[in-house]
Amino acid sequence: MQRENLSMLCDFYELTMSNGYFLNGFYKRNTYFDVFFRTVPDGGGFAIAAGLEQIVHYIEQLHFEEEDIEYLRSKKLFDEKFLTYLREFKFTGDIYAVPEGTPVFPNEPILTVRAPAIEAQLIETFVLLAINHQSLIATKAKRIVRAAQGRVVLEFGSRRAQGADGAVIGARAAYIGGCAGTACTLTDELYGVPAGGTMAHSWVQMFDSEYEAFKTYCELYPDNTTLLVDTYNTLKSGVPNAIRAFKEILLPKGITNFAIRLDSGDIAYLSRQARNMLDEAGLSCCKITASNALDEHLIRDLLMQGACIDTFGVGERLITARSAPVFGGVYKLVAIEAPDGTIVPKIKVSENTSKITNPHFKKLYRFFDNESGKALADELCIYDEVIDPDTPHTIFDPNATWKTKTLTNFTAKELQVPIFKNGKRVYELPSIHDIQAYCTEQVGLLWDEVQRFENPHTYYVDLSRRLWDIKRLLLQDCKS
Numbered sequence: 001m002q003r004e005n006l007s008m009l010c011d012f013y014e015l016t017m018s019n020g021y022f023l024n025g026f027y028k029r030n031t032y033f034d035v036f037f038r039t040v041p042d043g044g045g046f047a048i049a050a051g052l053e054q055i056v057h058y059i060e061q062l063h064f065e066e067e068d069i070e071y072l073r074s075k076k077l078f079d080e081k082f083l084t085y086l087r088e089f090k091f092t093g094d095i096y097a098v099p100e101g102t103p104v105f106p107n108e109p110i111l112t113v114r115a116p117a118i119e120a121q122l123i124e125t126f127v128l129l130a131i132n133h134q135s136l137i138a139t140k141a142k143r144i145v146r147a148a149q150g151r152v153v154l155e156f157g158s159r160r161a162q163g164a165d166g167a168v169i170g171a172r173a174a175y176i177g178g179c180a181g182t183a184c185t186l187t188d189e190l191y192g193v194p195a196g197g198t199m200a201h202s203w204v205q206m207f208d209s210e211y212e213a214f215k216t217y218c219e220l221y222p223d224n225t226t227l228l229v230d231t232y233n234t235l236k237s238g239v240p241n242a243i244r245a246f247k248e249i250l251l252p253k254g255i256t257n258f259a260i261r262l263d264s265g266d267i268a269y270l271s272r273q274a275r276n277m278l279d280e281a282g283l284s285c286c287k288i289t290a291s292n293a294l295d296e297h298l299i300r301d302l303l304m305q306g307a308c309i310d311t312f313g314v315g316e317r318l319i320t321a322r323s324a325p326v327f328g329g330v331y332k333l334v335a336i337e338a339p340d341g342t343i344v345p346k347i348k349v350s351e352n353t354s355k356i357t358n359p360h361f362k363k364l365y366r367f368f369d370n371e372s373g374k375a376l377a378d379e380l381c382i383y384d385e386v387i388d389p390d391t392p393h394t395i396f397d398p399n400a401t402w403k404t405k406t407l408t409n410f411t412a413k414e415l416q417v418p419i420f421k422n423g424k425r426v427y428e429l430p431s432i433h434d435i436q437a438y439c440t441e442q443v444g445l446l447w448d449e450v451q452r453f454e455n456p457h458t459y460y461v462d463l464s465r466r467l468w469d470i471k472r473l474l475l476q477d478c479k480s
């Protein structure tokens, strides 16, 4: 969380390598690292980038305390001069990243670090954990929200999250992905994600009667009351008692924005029956919330069954991204600077061609069709390449180079923006509401074929001709 110093939250090898860089004279050598991922969770067509704000806070407070240095000394592995260097350690490099909420695709750099070797190495673990966690949850939330087809989705998962960060930061990411709010109070206090909720079964059980429980709650919280109707018998007692409480307590006050919540049983059937009962009682204003181990598949299924649901409360399957709980973002060295400042591209080779990295300090462009406004393809270019939108631009599939497409009436947008320059922040963090709105807008610019749940079209992430040539030469020259 943003108030803690998390400099020691790194894999131990970052420190042993850094000690080695220090002793081998590499530590002033500028390096370039890219963060990218290889597959979209759940077989989706796109992911949502998130986690940058936590990285910014982390970088800004990056330093080692005396007690950290004492701990490292106790390991008897680190050179005294390295430990002295850590005393003054701070981040002095550059970071470029796509803004949070941007739809992103496999193999493109979400974030790029240019920094002296030790600095770039030491931040690897935190940078990856922030992006991997929040991008995972934002991507899952976007799927769930899209399945709800405009209905409200609330994040209810804190109690089932994997730890405090999983809950608090996870709820932040869920909001970026389009949830309307969260049950997590701390996420509201820290990040301004609207917190709210309904009631638990314990409230209903506490009173002598269900009606008394409902009546008391309506009197206490007349605005936005949601009554949980499944503690005893949803249709025989829960809904009738709720109708009575609404009519006796809220309607006379002119209040009409209330709801019931269904949390067990056949939600499609119960919601249709409850809707009929509410309508017949003249309470068509009453909304219906549903919860109980929901996810995008169940929500789609419920809607296909004609469920009458206005709001979905989604907990465990969202906050743990249960169906695909790993966002495989990686942090790879793509270039180093020679002592004269020349940028030397580096590649990581693999038997598995999809794991071969894209070398060099790069730019990431997204092309939009000027007529439809839709995103056409992304292209990775060398850092000094400029794309002229007034000249036709031919892109090609890097894995099947004969497949080409020439773009004419297009806009080219650079996706990464500078976040840090020489260790100083140059980026103003947007509000969480602006991030959510940006995410909604940008996802709307993807073709439906890329957005669909099953077997989406693969969105093109191409390499410029220059980058492709450099990659090919590096692969030819590569020495083991």
Ligand SMILES: Nc1ncnc2c1ncn2[C@@H]1O[C@H](COP(=O)(O)OP(=O)(O)OP(=O)(O)O)[C@@H](O)[C@H]1O
Pocket: 263, 264, 265, 266, 267, 268, 269, 291, 292, 293, 294, 298, 301, 302, 305
């Ligand atoms: N109509 C439906 N179609 C598909 N899935 C549903 C439907 N109604 C409920 N579910 C889902 O079925 C799962 C289990 O519900 P089930 O009725 O077996 O248990 P429950 O209602 O939690 O039981 P309990 O009464 O003990 O709380 C939940 O994930 C729930 O969201």
Ligand SMILES: O=P(O)(O)OC[C@H]1O[C@H](OP(=O)(O)OP(=O)(O)O)[C@H](O)[C@@H]1O
Pocket: 156, 157, 159, 160, 199, 200, 201, 202, 263, 291, 292, 293, 294, 313, 314, 315, 316, 317
């Ligand atoms: O199922 P999820 O998607 O995780 O949604 C959150 C669940 O948490 C609550 O149940 P819980 O049994 O923990 O408490 P309650 O019955 O006392 O509300 C709530 O009633 C939901 O069922």
Ligand SMILES: O=C(O)c1cccnc1
Pocket: 156, 157, 183, 196, 197, 198, 199, 200, 291, 313, 315
């Ligand atoms: O407010 C709610 O209804 C709620 C909050 C957390 C978990 N389940 C439900």
